[in-house]
Amino acid sequence: xxxxxxxxxxxxxxxxxxxxxxxxxxxxxxxxxxxxxxxxxxxxxxxxxxxxxxxxxxxxxxxxxxxxxxxxxxxxxxxxxxxxxxxxxxxxxxxxxxxxxxxxxxxxxxxxxxxxxxxxxxxxxxxxxxxxxxxxxxxxxxxxxxxxxxxxxxxxxxxxxxxxxxxxxxxxxxxxxxxxxxxxxxxxxxxxxxxxxxxxxxxxxxxxxxxxxxxxxxxxxxxxxxxxxxxxxxxxxxxxxxxxxxxxxxxxxxxxxxxxxxxxxxxxxxxxxxxxxxxxxxxxxxxxxxxxxxxxxxxxxxxxxxxxxxxxxxxxxxxxxxxxxxxxxxxxxxxxxxxxxxxxxxxxxxxxxxxxxxxxxxxxxxxxxxxxxxxxxxxxxxxxxxxxxxxxxxxxxxxxxxxxxxxxx
Amino acid sequence: xxxxxxxxxxxxxxxxxxxxxxxxxxxxxxxxxxxxxxxxxxxxxxxxxxxxxxxxxxxxxxxxxxxxxxxxxxxxxxxxxxxxxxxxxxxxxxxxxxxxxxxxxxxxxxxxxxxxxxxxxxxxxxxxxxxxxxxxxxxxxxxxxxxxxxxxxxxxxxxxxxxxxxxxxxxxxxxxxxxxxxxxxxxxxxxxxxxxxxxxxxxxxxxxxxxxxxxxxxxxxxxxxxxxxxxxxxxxxxxxxxxxxxxxxxxxxxxxxxxxxxxxxxxxxxxxxxxxxxxxxxxxxxxxxxxxxxxxxxxxxxxxxxxxxxxxxxxxxxxxxxxxxxxxxxxxxxxxxxxxxxxxxxxxxxxxxxxxxxxxxxxxxxxxxxxxxxxxxxxxxxxxxxxxxxxxxxxxxxxxxxxxxxxxx
Numbered sequence: 005x006x007x008x009x010x011x012x013x014x015x016x017x018x019x020x021x022x023x024x025x026x027x028x029x030x031x032x033x034x035x036x037x038x039x040x041x042x043x044x045x046x047x048x049x050x051x052x053x054x055x056x057x058x059x060x061x062x063x064x065x066x067x068x069x070x071x072x073x074x075x076x077x078x079x080x081x082x083x084x085x086x087x088x089x090x091x092x093x094x095x096x097x098x099x100x101x102x103x104x105x106x107x108x109x110x111x112x113x114x115x116x117x118x119x120x121x122x123x124x125x126x127x128x129x130x131x132x133x134x135x136x137x138x139x140x141x142x143x144x145x146x147x148x149x150x151x152x153x154x155x156x157x158x159x160x161x162x163x164x165x166x167x168x169x170x171x172x173x174x175x176x177x178x179x180x181x182x183x184x185x186x187x188x189x190x191x192x193x194x195x196x197x198x199x200x201x202x203x204x205x206x207x208x209x210x211x212x213x214x215x216x217x218x219x220x221x222x223x224x225x226x227x228x229x230x231x232x233x234x235x236x237x238x239x240x241x242x243x244x245x246x247x248x249x250x251x252x253x254x255x256x257x258x259x260x261x262x263x264x265x266x267x268x269x270x271x272x273x274x275x276x277x278x279x280x281x282x283x284x285x286x287x288x289x290x291x292x293x294x295x296x297x298x299x300x301x302x303x304x305x306x307x308x309x310x311x312x313x314x315x316x317x318x319x320x321x322x323x324x325x326x327x328x329x330x331x332x333x334x335x336x337x338x339x340x341x342x343x344x345x346x347x348x349x350x351x352x353x354x355x356x357x358x359x360x361x362x363x364x365x366x367x368x369x370x371x372x373x374x375x376x377x378x379x380x381x382x383x384x385x386x387x388x389x390x391x392x393x394x395x396x397x398x399x400x401x402x403x404x405x406x407x408x409x410x411x412x413x
Numbered sequence: 414x415x416x417x418x419x420x421x422x423x424x425x426x427x428x429x430x431x432x433x434x435x436x437x438x439x440x441x442x443x444x445x446x447x448x449x450x451x452x453x454x455x456x457x458x459x460x461x462x463x464x465x466x467x468x469x470x471x472x473x474x475x476x477x478x479x480x481x482x483x484x485x486x487x488x489x490x491x492x493x494x495x496x497x498x499x500x501x502x503x504x505x506x507x508x509x510x511x512x513x514x515x516x517x518x519x520x521x522x523x524x525x526x527x528x529x530x531x532x533x534x535x536x537x538x539x540x541x542x543x544x545x546x547x548x549x550x551x552x553x554x555x556x557x558x559x560x561x562x563x564x565x566x567x568x569x570x571x572x573x574x575x576x577x578x579x580x581x582x583x584x585x586x587x588x589x590x591x592x593x594x595x596x597x598x599x600x601x602x603x604x605x606x607x608x609x610x611x612x613x614x615x616x617x618x619x620x621x622x623x624x625x626x627x628x629x630x631x632x633x634x635x636x637x638x639x640x641x642x643x644x645x646x647x648x649x650x651x652x653x654x655x656x657x658x659x660x661x662x663x664x665x666x667x668x669x670x671x672x673x674x675x676x677x678x679x680x681x682x683x684x685x686x687x688x689x690x691x692x693x694x695x696x697x698x699x700x701x702x703x704x705x706x707x708x709x710x711x712x713x714x715x716x717x718x719x720x721x722x723x724x725x726x727x728x729x730x731x732x733x734x735x736x737x738x739x740x741x742x743x744x745x746x747x748x749x750x751x752x753x754x755x756x757x758x759x760x761x762x763x764x765x766x767x768x769x770x771x772x773x774x775x776x777x778x779x780x781x782x783x784x785x786x787x788x789x790x791x792x793x794x795x796x797x798x799x800x801x802x803x804x805x806x807x808x809x810x811x812x813x814x815x816x817x818x819x820x821x822x
Contacts, residue, residue, distance in 0.1 A: 061746030063754045094742055094754070096771040129739030130772040234725045236740075237747035316643040316725070317817055324818030330538030331645075333503055337470030338646035345472045345503070362505040363539040402814050408726055409733030409810075 019172020020154035024183040024208040025250035031160030034141030036089035043141030044160030052246035055220035059241035065093035077119035079213035093239035109142035126200040171276035203243035210249035211256040227274035233285035282396040287403030304341035305393030319400035327371035347387035428581020429563035433592040434659035440569030443550030445498035452550030453569030461655035464629035468650035474502035486528035488622035502648035518551035580685035612652035619658035636683035642694035691805040696812030713750035714802030728809035736780035756796035
């Protein structure tokens with residue numbers, strides 16, 4: 005048996021949603037997009053426990069409502085069907101009917117109960133699904149277990165993303181190796197009109213839906229909920245996880261000795277995907293990571309980190325490689341969290357630029373040169389507690405404006 | 414006597430902070446900026462009632478602390494001294510000492526009590542005031558009552574603003590005409606590092622500070638607090654009002670028959686200045702006004718209006734004259750306010766683009782052509798209550814990125 009690291013968690017290079025046992029996937033061109041793949045599916049050999057997190061938007065799109073309806077019945081999923089190009093959002097009664105039809109067609113063809121099927125869409129808001137093409141997708145999509153089919157799925161869910169996004173980690177539970185893999189899409193939190201951040205996670209661990217939901221919600225608070233490209237929330241955002249129990253071990257719950265390890269593994273997959281989304285933000289040239297330590301609570305640390313990483317002024321300064329810590333102060337300053345200016349330290353990379361309420365002398369050249377790299381880390385130490393948190397985003401560039409000023413035309 | 418309109422309120426074209434009786438002002442080049450005016454002062458012949466609203470930032474700059482100290486003593490002001498170029502923010506003990514020194518020098522020269530003097534600064538965060546230049550400003554600034562000196566003051570408070578900002582309204586109280594005039598600066602809520610939105614309002618009305626504060630706070634909630642250029646809050650934001658009672662009438666309070674008229678006049682001055690700031694947002698090419706009606710409450714209407722006007726995706730769509738209402742949905746959707754997607758209508762200009770949860774057919778050409786104008790109005794009717802609110806902002810352009818990616822270098 006393969007031996008895992010100290011924490012019993014190891015990243016699997018090139019791992020995917022098919023790395024865990026018992027999953028199949030596929031993606032095809034059904035005609036919603038001009039030439040690219042636009043219709044995908046994940047399938048589990050056995051009905052799987054599941055967890056789901058949905059957008060907080062008031063305008064929740066029909067596919068999310070259908071998915072909620074499915075999960076509410078037996079808390080199990082066996083398939084997830086996804087289309088790109090059209091979000092089926094803000095489409096009224098007809099949109100809901102279309103999402104149910106999609107679910108029905110897949111249930112019929114794969115001979116699985118309708119309530120075991122989740123539906124997801126991403127694309128333009130306010131247009132109805134072209135149902136002839138959706139029908140084509142439902143009748144032609146193939147699911148297989150080879151890595152090509154994982155890649156086809158990854159491609160089928162993209163909109164203006166420039167790269168596919170996947171992540172995979174393995175960990176030991178009772179001496180058995182279990183795998184958690186994921187795929188995601190997203191490049192603006194709302195993509196122009198091309199809505200959405202979507203995340204799909206598969207694992208062969210044995211766990212009930214109720215506990216899986218707990219683990220997913222925790223993981224998401226420290227990952228997908230901590231990225232921002234433009235501060236927008238889409239109508240279609242959704243993260244789904246399926247656990248099919250193909251690796252047999254005592255069912256995971258809070259009392260299981262490996263519960264924390266499993267949660268950590270799930271969080272690492274989510275964090276890895278979330279960072280890939282942030283890095284692929286519209287027009288972005290680099291990943292920005294903000295870490296807040298010694299905050300009053302973890303929640304407050306996360307709030308501040310997200311505020312800083314989401315500030316247009318910080319984002320433009322990063323783009324310009326300008327060590328403009330006044331903008332970081334500005335962003336920290338207007339959060340609702342507890343802050344004492346007299347005890348606040350700010351680092352850009354390794355350089356202390358602001359210490360306990362007072363500007364520090366530092367080499368602008370060294371910091372500017374650091375900020376020209378692929379990843380910029382900002383660290384804020386508040387010295388008022390033990391709370392920690394991170395958030396990820398990207399720089400704000402001419403290309404962001406270009407992409408979004410002329411998206412539909 | 415001049416006759417005012419039906420509402421007894423009338424805009425005074427070219428009116429300024431010197432239109433009300435008994436005020437003087439001035440502005441000079443003291444050497445903080447390369448060539449432009451950078452040091453200004455407003456002076457009232459008589460000690461004036463006052464009101465003040467300060468930034469919500471945790472990092473409140475020393476000049477704001479000194480102003481609070483002044484006002485706390487007798488709730489009266491006779492002079493406001495302002496410098497641009499250096500914000501004196503995040504400057505620790507020394508910064509506080511420098512702000513007190515400024516107040517002391519003005520008190521000494523103009524022979525007024527220190528506690529009658531407010532201090533304001535705007536400019537780069539994290540640098541100490543060059544006190545030799547501040548001393549020069551304090552000893553050389555002249556205050557006069559002609560319109561040239563109002564203009565000098567307006568110029569002295571600017572940083573990266575491209576235009577001076579002033580507004581003036583008159584109204585009748587007990588048959589007497591009273592005047593409310595204002596000056597402001599601001600072009601990013603935090604300007605790069607050039608912090609700040611500042612507003613200064615003068616009136617010859619007779620009113621106690623306590624009531625003036627009430628009226629100011631209300632006015633600001635519907636004006637300065639409803640504009641956003643980039644969602645940032647500066648360390649130095651401040652709005653001050655002085656009422657010197659040079660027009661004699663029964664002291665204004667809630668029971669005075671003209672109380673609402675006075676409040677409305679103050680609000681119009683604030684709204685007028687606020688819109689000028691929004692229109693002069695960094696890199697902006699147009700003013701955007703979002704009006705929300707039929708919301709659950711006025712507060713919620715204002716929250717939604719501000720969310721929409723602050724959305725980067727809405728701002729870039731406006732820049733590109735793209736009738737992309739999906740982005741408006743996105744912004745409404747992720748506010749905390751009460752929203753029912755089934756009853757929501759959205760107008761761009763006069764065109765209904767979304768009606769009760771369903772997309773509407775409309776001419777993209779007509780709407781796009783409308784959006785190419787100088788002012789873009791978006792109206793959202795929620796149909797769930799009687800709350801109304803407005804917010805103002807600007808488009809997000811290449812120039813915003815340019816200005817902010819390279820501000821200090």
